Amino acid sequence: xxxxxxxxxxxxxxxxxxxxxxxxxxxxxxxxxxxxxxxxxxxxxxxxxxxxxxxxxxxxxxxxxxxxxxxxxx
Numbered sequence: 140x141x142x143x144x145x146x147x148x149x150x151x152x153x154x155x156x157x158x159x160x161x162x163x164x165x166x167x168x169x170x171x172x173x174x175x176x177x178x179x180x181x182x183x184x185x186x187x188x189x190x191x192x193x194x195x196x197x198x199x200x201x202x203x204x205x206x207x208x209x210x211x212x213x
Contacts, residue, residue: 142170143182146202151192158192159200161185 147159155163166181
């Protein structure tokens with residue numbers, strides 16, 4: 140199943156969008172139940188949504204940490 144998740148999973152309080160993927164909490168929760176066409180429609184809207192997110196998460200994301208650890212040889 141196609142998903143825009145990048146393992147950031149932190150919601151912007153101002154917009155209600157996830158910093159990583161741009162989905163709302165309701166969209167994240169219902170993702171498995173959506174049809175392929177519904178998921179594609181949401182995914183098409185995500186780049187524009189992510190442009191409205193004003194700040195980035197303060198904490199290091201799991202994906203960033205894993206990449207850093209691979210580079211550092213940890």
